[in-house]
Amino acid sequence: MALITVSGYPSSGKSSRAAQVSEYLQARLAAPEYDGPKLSVEVLSDDVLSLPRSVYNESHSEKPARGALFTAMQRQMAADKILIVDSLNYIKGFRYQMYCAAREMKLRVCTIYVVAPADVCREWNASRQEGEAYSTETFENLLMRYEEPSSMVRWDSPLFTVLWEDAEIPGEGIWDALTKGVVKPPNAASLSVAKAPTDALHVLEQTTTGMVSNIYAEASASGTGGPVVISLSGGLKIGATLPPRNVTLAELQRLKRQFVTIHKKAITLGSTEKGRVDWDEESIGRRFAEFLEEHLKS
Template identity: 35%
Template sequence: MPLLVVTGYPCSGKTTRVEKIINCFNAKHKDIVVVNDGQFNGFDREVIYGSSRNEKNLRAFLKSETQKHLNKDTLVIVDSLNYIKGFRYELHCITKAAQTPHCVLWCDIGKDRALELNHQRSKDKYSDKLMEELIMRYEEPNGQTRWDSPLFILQIDNDLALEPIEDALFKSKPPPPNMSTVAQPLQATDFMYELDKVTNETVKHIVNCQRSAMPGDKIRLPAGGEVELMRHSTLAELNKIRRQFIVYMKMNPVSDCSQLSTMFIQYLQTSLL
């Protein structure tokens, strides 16, 4: 199920909007999990947001909780300042890996109005200094970037239009995963063993044969096939090529291990030109 990232200045009405969203979606029998600052152990606004290290720990907690709850059955709502675009990008990457839709709700408010609403609070107030710092740090969402899209902007005095948000969360296609998050095909059980064995034996055989061979001679290999000796190569050079080949084969495994020798010979021949 999808992810809703709520962002905005302090005192911009984020939690109030989240409560309305929860009431609406609960009526439609949606499973919802809210991840917020208050769930962080020992949370204190002045302590957490007053220290970059503490704030980093808070973001790590929010990210971890989001990853833990994001699944095919649950709508996850991250109710926090979420003011750093890099963090919103990280949350976006989580949804790509989970192949689930997401959207951003920006509770927009002017600086003066936010300060005014903070002063009107009877409890849970931000200090004036911290308010000024958080407002200055805020990186506004940009609907042109993929991690802030689709973006819904809601002014403090406007009504919340739930239908477009619902469409974005439940009726849109999930983003395609990054190639780095796509599971690689399973390798044969003995693939890595055979890969290491074949390449190691081939390198050792070439080194031994070079002692009596001349450039231009062809060296017949134990596993079949032959390599034309264009020049003498050091053990270090051959092992470097061997390691490069192993890395390549890990990314492009084959099901038939009998092909490894031929493939390595071709790779060697090309690399030694």
């Protein structure tokens, strides 16, 4: 239904504000005058995922931690839930990634920017118990790298700023954004990518290797080109037309390598091309036959 991204300096009070937002939303949903769909409110945070503050000490530990947060967010987003992501969320590129994921799910979004001066954050961080505080070096590094949200960019909008000295959150504005805001459709950057089956690479390699052997045998037997029928496993047969000349094994193998290289990328990264997401033996065979016909003409 909606995604709320909480962002701010380390130790700026983000978790307290996330709790306030959660309590406010739950109260509104439980109010007698509310007649909308049944919704739940959940908070996802580093603490919920048992990610210690020390993961931010090094980039090699921070990156997988951020990946774990994003994966958990994707898993928990739903049409019947308001999900509050309480983390640093200090990188604008990561906030954009979260925004795209929400659009893909057709969720409303908003960002809550928790603002506190750096000196106040330092004081609050120093007052935390051991294991709950950022190291001094990490804290200062995160302050320097923080990328402030902006209402001028779509992935941070609508943006609600909450100062460290504010007693209340802008609950009414947040509620309106989550219940009345425009649900933006997925764009090209957030379209689902059709993934290939796990055995697609094996089928690709096996099918093309077998076809090269069959085609070379047919070409050697005829010597004049023309139509050939290539047998695949399970009694499948693929037709192809060879050029009126000798076709060498070397050029067939070269074209096979090109074809496999091109399609390995589609298998690994996924493909959004309509009609290009079938990776069974027959589909690969037909595509390879077409590829050979086109490139053997010259």
